[in-house]
Amino acid sequence: xxxxxxxxxxxxxxxxxxxxxxxxxxxxxxxxxxxxxxxxxxxxxxxxxxxxxxxxxxxxxxxxxxxxxxxxxxxxxxxxxxxxxxxxxxxxxxxxxxxxxxxxxxxxxxxxxxxxxxxxxxxxxxxxxxxxxx
Amino acid sequence: xxxxxxxxxxxxxxxxxxxxxxxxxxxxxxxxxxxxxxxxxxxxxxxxxxxxxxxxxxxxxxxxxxxxxxxxxxxxxxxxxxxxxxxxxxxxxxxxxxxxxxxxxxxxxxxxxxxxxxxxxxxxxxxxxxxxxxxxxxxxxxxxxxxxx
Numbered sequence: 588x589x590x591x592x593x594x595x596x597x598x599x600x601x602x603x604x605x606x607x608x609x610x611x612x613x614x615x616x617x618x619x620x621x622x623x624x625x626x627x628x629x630x631x632x633x634x635x636x637x638x639x640x641x642x643x644x645x646x647x648x649x650x651x652x653x654x655x656x657x658x659x660x661x662x663x664x665x666x667x668x669x670x671x672x673x674x675x676x677x678x679x680x681x682x683x684x685x686x687x688x689x690x691x692x693x694x695x696x697x698x699x700x701x702x703x704x705x706x707x708x709x710x711x712x713x714x715x716x717x718x719x720x721x
Numbered sequence: 722x723x724x725x726x727x728x729x730x731x732x733x734x735x736x737x738x739x740x741x742x743x744x745x746x747x748x749x750x751x752x753x754x755x756x757x758x759x760x761x762x763x764x765x766x767x768x769x770x771x772x773x774x775x776x777x778x779x780x781x782x783x784x785x786x787x788x789x790x791x792x793x794x795x796x797x798x799x800x801x802x803x804x805x806x807x808x809x810x811x812x813x814x815x816x817x818x819x820x821x822x823x824x825x826x827x828x829x830x831x832x833x834x835x836x837x838x839x840x841x842x843x844x845x846x847x848x849x850x851x852x853x854x855x856x857x858x859x860x861x862x863x864x865x866x867x868x869x870x
Contacts, residue, residue, distance in 0.1 A: 602762075611760075614760035614761065618753075643809070644785065649761055649762060655768075660765075662813070664813055666811050666813075668808050669807065670806055
């Protein structure tokens with residue numbers, strides 16, 4: 588995808604990231620984040636949480652992977668995410684993105700990002716600044 | 722200082738913004754970079770194939786390379802406990818390669834308040850600025866923590 592191919596309002600293909608326990612455990616190992624609240628529903632509930640949580644930084648990784656799939660070879664220059672509510676592992680999350688600005692001078696696009704729960708509640712919002720390979 | 726917020730945030734900002742209070746080194750390993758990318762559903766070979774000519778760390782991997790200290794020694798007590806995670810911003814300045822030796826420097830980037838239905842909340846932004854072994858800036862990460870007062 589080239590900058591010229593991108594238009595204001597373009598939507599990235601909707602994705603449903605893998606939130607299975609093995610994937611969460613793999614990320615926790617790679618990130619050296621060994622907290623029961625990420626991998627053990629009962630331990631998380633004992634902390635007052637609705638269940639084991641997808642780590643916030645991992646959810647940011649889901650969004651980056653979506654952007655890289657949408658625009659192969661692109662570069663993400665900045666990503667900003669705000670965690671608005673818990674995302675529980677082993678549930679179906681829906682991640683979306685839409686182009687909200689393009690800059691002819693820098694040849695970058697700004698993308699609005701969201702992650703929603705099965706119930707339709709928004710758990711993460713964010714933006715990313717992206718340049719393109721072509 | 723406002724009626725809602727008894728803290729003198731201007732004085733705190735004046736004294737603490739930009740003050741470097743910690744420095745650490747980090748060495749990202751290829752195996753961890755790949756495992757992280759795979760777990761997040763990455764399919765771009767730049768992040769998965771160690772032999773790719775542009776193999777690099779996932780752009781937000783520096784978010785886990787944080788300082789052992791969240792706040793500088795002597796920083797005023799604001800609220801209680803560690804606060805709520807208010808989100809993270811990552812600025813990617815250059816690719817991070819396996820075997821790079823990154824130096825991260827911690828500063829307080831901002832302190833500000835917002836007042837809403839649940840009262841006044843103070844936002845503390847801790848910034849880690851990373852350079853590689855050549856001194857090239859590669860990443861800037863802001864951690865926002867929210868504390869009630």
